[in-house]
Amino acid sequence: xxxxxxxxxxxxxxxxxxxxxxxxxxxxxxxxxxxxxxxxxxxxxxxxxxxxxxxxxxxxxxxxxxxxxxxxxxxxxxxxxxxxxxxxxxxxxxxxxxxxxxxxxxxxxxxxxxxxxxxxxxxxxxxxxxxxxxxxxxxxxxxxxxxxxxxxxxxxxxxxxxxxxxxxxxxxxxxxxxxxxxxxxxxxxxxxxxxxxxxxxxxxxxxxxxxxxxxxxxxxxxxxxxxxxxxxxxxxxxxxxxxxxxxxxxxxxxxxxxxxxxxxxxxxxxxxxxxxxxxxxxxxxxxxxxxxxxxxxxxxxxxxxxxxxxxxxxxxxxxxxxxxxxxxxxxxxxxxxxxxxxxxxxxxxxxxxxxxxxxxxxxxxxxxxxxxxxxxxxxxxxxxxxx
Numbered sequence: 001x002x003x004x005x006x007x008x009x010x011x012x013x014x015x016x017x018x019x020x021x022x023x024x025x026x027x028x029x030x031x032x033x034x035x036x037x038x039x040x041x042x043x044x045x046x047x048x049x050x051x052x053x054x055x056x057x058x059x060x061x062x063x064x065x066x067x068x069x070x071x072x073x074x075x076x077x078x079x080x081x082x083x084x085x086x087x088x089x090x091x092x093x094x095x096x097x098x099x100x101x102x103x104x105x106x107x108x109x110x111x112x113x114x115x116x117x118x119x120x121x122x123x124x125x126x127x128x129x130x131x132x133x134x135x136x137x138x139x140x141x142x143x144x145x146x147x148x149x150x151x152x153x154x155x156x157x158x159x160x161x162x163x164x165x166x167x168x169x170x171x172x173x174x175x176x177x178x179x180x181x182x183x184x185x186x187x188x189x190x191x192x193x194x195x196x197x198x199x200x201x202x203x204x205x206x207x208x209x210x211x212x213x214x215x216x217x218x219x220x221x222x223x224x225x226x227x228x229x230x231x232x233x234x235x236x237x238x239x240x241x242x243x244x245x246x247x248x249x250x251x252x253x254x255x256x257x258x259x260x261x262x263x264x265x266x267x268x269x270x271x272x273x274x275x276x277x278x279x280x281x282x283x284x285x286x287x288x289x290x291x292x293x294x295x296x297x298x299x300x301x302x303x304x305x306x307x308x309x310x311x312x313x314x315x316x317x318x319x320x321x322x323x324x325x326x327x328x329x330x331x332x333x334x335x336x337x338x339x340x341x342x343x344x345x346x347x348x349x350x351x352x353x354x355x356x357x358x359x360x361x362x363x364x365x366x367x368x369x370x371x372x373x374x375x376x377x378x379x380x381x382x383x384x385x386x387x
Contacts, residue, residue: 005032008071009054015067018060019178019252028053043072056179056256177372181253184379186260189228189306189341199223227261229304230254233284234266235311243347246370247310250345264288269314270327271296282331299338306341313367314357315348321357328357332365343378345370 006025013020028050040046047068055064204219232254234240234247254262264287271282274295281297309332314324335342346358346367353359358367368378 004075005029005050007075008050008068011067011071012054012064016060016063018054018064019056019256020054021178023177024053178249178253178256181250181375182256184375185230185254185306186228186257188379188382189230189257189304190226191228191304192226225259227259227304228257229261229302229306230257230263231301231305231307232262232264233271233307233309233311234264234287235269235309235313236266237268239312239316240347243310243312246347250308250310250370262288265294269311270324271331273327273330280334282334296334301338303339304341305339306343307335307339308343308345309335310345310347312346312348312358313344313361315346315353315359318354318356320355320360324357325361328361329364343368 005028009020009025009028012018031053032049035049040049047065050068051061051064055061199221201219201221205215208219209215232247232250236244236247251264254260265284266287267284271284274281274283274297276297279297281295284294284296286292286294313328314321332342332344344365344367346369348358349369349371350359350362350367361367368374
């Protein structure tokens, strides 16, 4: 059963965009093996139980149900049918035509030795000690007709094997959990605003009608809405090629946040600066819209926008680039003029840096290593009450 569920887990992971990790599969199996045998009345109960662990967003529920139904038809039902047949073959079958009055079995009479028979005394066996040690040859012959070959064993068990695909890549070895990062980022960046809804405020309308005798306008209810604005700015190519999987995990974690306004842009080393008659801006590539060129002059960012810069800041070069230091500080200050929530994620730990550009930048820019302990410390330091 666990192999069948692993097959469905791989199907979801390969054919859908549902974010799934090895941790989710392990957590599911730990709970599943402890469930009683009568926990699921039918297939619907099993599907609802699987959704608790592997369905993160209701948007993917339709696609999830479709793949689950196909998996039930192609994999689960044939397996269950074969299992029932094996049980029926092993179980003893009753006699189709039993006799109406079966005769009792005939018992053998008890053995009574003759009375005149006398028991002879036992004669001791005296071994022959003249040839106590004799040479002999033990010959062992192997009967090839009774020994199954490896091909025969393979043919007997090939029908009971399930196709499995085990993948070992960077996506399975992560310094943090996607779900953990998504929850903490939501708590960090979530804001509340009061806005007019489309629902009419009936008590106010009735009160106005009772006082004036007519309705001159419609009053609507005010509701509190949550919103989250997150911008991921990524340094790509060069030494950052080995950290593409981390970029993917950050992107997936941010997209899992409900009602998030997520934007992602990338650049090489540092965004290209552009100047106008009134101000300075930067050019980057939009990772969400076909890598289109984006000028920050057209941005709609506000003071509630949370910026996450993902770059090693030249930590792998082992050199000090003064031009890059100045350009990085200018870009940092540009974002801080828009919002106070600007954070720099560096995939290289500080203790592994020599005297380089990134190490000197850390005197002015606090950089966070995306490890489990460092992220936990970061979210605790920036925890506050939202108004």
